[in-house]
Amino acid sequence: MKKVFVAGHSGLVGSATVAALAGLKEYDLITRAHSDLDLSDRTATRDFFMTYRPDHVVMCAAKVGGILANSNFPVEFLHNNLAIQLSVFDAAHASGVDRMIFLGSSCIYPRDCAQPISEDYLLTGPLEETNRPYALAKIAGVEACWSFNRQHQRRYLALMPTNLYGPGDNYHPDHSHVLPALIRRFHEAKVKGAPSVTVWGSGRPRREFMFSSDVGDAIAFLLGLPDGDFDALTSPDKAPLLNVGVGHDITIRELAERVKETVGYAGELVLDPSKPDGTPRKLMDVTRFHKLGWRAKTPLDIGLRASYQDFLSKYATASRLAP
Numbered sequence: 405m406k407k408v409f410v411a412g413h414s415g416l417v418g419s420a421t422v423a424a425l426a427g428l429k430e431y432d433l434i435t436r437a438h439s440d441l442d443l444s445d446r447t448a449t450r451d452f453f454m455t456y457r458p459d460h461v462v463m464c465a466a467k468v469g470g471i472l473a474n475s476n477f478p479v480e481f482l483h484n485n486l487a488i489q490l491s492v493f494d495a496a497h498a499s500g501v502d503r504m505i506f507l508g509s510s511c512i513y514p515r516d517c518a519q520p521i522s523e524d525y526l527l528t529g530p531l532e533e534t535n536r537p538y539a540l541a542k543i544a545g546v547e548a549c550w551s552f553n554r555q556h557q558r559r560y561l562a563l564m565p566t567n568l569y570g571p572g573d574n575y576h577p578d579h580s581h582v583l584p585a586l587i588r589r590f591h592e593a594k595v596k597g598a599p600s601v602t603v604w605g606s607g608r609p610r611r612e613f614m615f616s617s618d619v620g621d622a623i624a625f626l627l628g629l630p631d632g633d634f635d636a637l638t639s640p641d642k643a644p645l646l647n648v649g650v651g652h653d654i655t656i657r658e659l660a661e662r663v664k665e666t667v668g669y670a671g672e673l674v675l676d677p678s679k680p681d682g683t684p685r686k687l688m689d690v691t692r693f694h695k696l697g698w699r700a701k702t703p704l705d706i707g708l709r710a711s712y713q714d715f716l717s718k719y720a721t722a723s724r725l726a727p
């Protein structure tokens with residue numbers, strides 16, 4: 405039985421990973437709450453790894469947020485992510501972790517690169533400025549995986565998901581990602597009988613949305629690959645980079661219409677062009693993952709309905725909804 409440490413298990417991706425792995429007899433899951441172990445504390449993290457000696461790590465712990473949080477708190481998005489990564493990579497190597505799946509993000513790729521975005525486009529152009537600090541921290545994580553593979557024959561894989569959503573999402577009105585933000589805004593407008601709902605930006609940017617259980621499933625699939633296949637993904641001669649997504653995207657305006665319909669809101673939709681659009685488009689090229697024999701399966705309408713139900717259950721208890 406392999407011991408798997410899921411770092412950041414309480415978050416959107418971490419909880420989906422735990423759900424995907426929990427039923428599998430091959431794994432013994434290890435988790436720690438942020439309040440019990442700050443993964444940016446290098447000494448405490450090393451002690452933890454040396455004590456529990458995980459075989460595998462799924463690295464979902466990070467400072468995460470939407471376009472406005474990234475714009476307003478660049479220091480935290482750069483610093484916290486670099487600190488957590490330095491600490492976890494160091495401890496994982498010191499304690500002999502065999503496989504790591506490090507979660508990055510589609511924003512590591514150049515702002516204006518060709519679509520769909522292939523893994524080969526990394527570092528081929530300038531980054532989007534609203535999330536450059538976060539993207540640079542994540543690029544450092546990709547480089548860390550590659551460096552450990554080259555210098556120490558580790559098998560550390562950097563998985564780059566597209567925009568994610570699902571149960572346990574962050575529904576903060578300003579700091580969350582677009583999909584949970586719109587669920588909350590349309591719901592509150594419906595309850596208050598407000599005549600309109602504001603959607604940030606021009607509505608023209610395109611985004612690809614993947615349901616969190618699909619990324620959990622993808623991680624379980626990767627951890628379960630035979631050694632030869634995992635070795636091929638992490639061989640020292642190339643960046644150990646793998647995109648994961650659904651393979652199609654929609655505009656933010658189309659997303660807003662879909663959320664409006666899911667929530668059952670009858671009013672108008674108003675665009676606020678004073679808010680940033682961010683990257684015009686980031687559709688992942690998922691050919692490499694598909695060739696491994698895995699595909700995402702949750703359609704957006706199913707995922708949206710599940711997310712709205714999750715929001716309603718959280719809304720009733722007001723957890724994760726401040727302010």
Ligand SMILES: NC(=O)C1=CN([C@@H]2O[C@H](COP(=O)(O)OP(=O)(O)OC[C@H]3O[C@@H](n4cnc5c(N)ncnc54)[C@H](OP(=O)(O)O)[C@@H]3O)[C@@H](O)[C@H]2O)C=CC1
Binds near residue numbers: 567
């Ligand atoms: N959400 C998305 O759309 C996307 C996410 N990703 C990537 O997936 C990964 C997970 O994201 P997601 O699940 O959405 O993020 P969440 O914010 O939902 O979860 C982050 C997790 O990390 C924990 N954490 C944060 N800082 C620390 C720390 N210093 N020590 C210990 N634990 C810490 C949090 O605990 P607590 O809440 O208690 O602080 C939480 O469990 C990230 O690497 C992110 O970049 C990639 C693409 C898209």
Ligand SMILES: C[C@H]1O[C@H](OP(=O)(O)OP(=O)(O)OC[C@H]2O[C@@H](n3cnc4c(=O)[nH]c(N)nc43)[C@H](O)[C@@H]2O)[C@@H](O)[C@@H](O)C1=O
Binds near residue numbers: 472474568579583
């Ligand atoms: C996952 C990804 O997430 C971030 O990048 P992003 O894709 O730009 O994410 P976003 O979900 O915040 O916005 C997507 C689009 O949607 C528009 N939009 C409309 N109305 C709202 C709204 O109410 N809230 C938000 N947040 N956006 C809105 C918004 O103006 C933008 O055009 C980075 O953290 C990045 O680093 C990262 O990894």
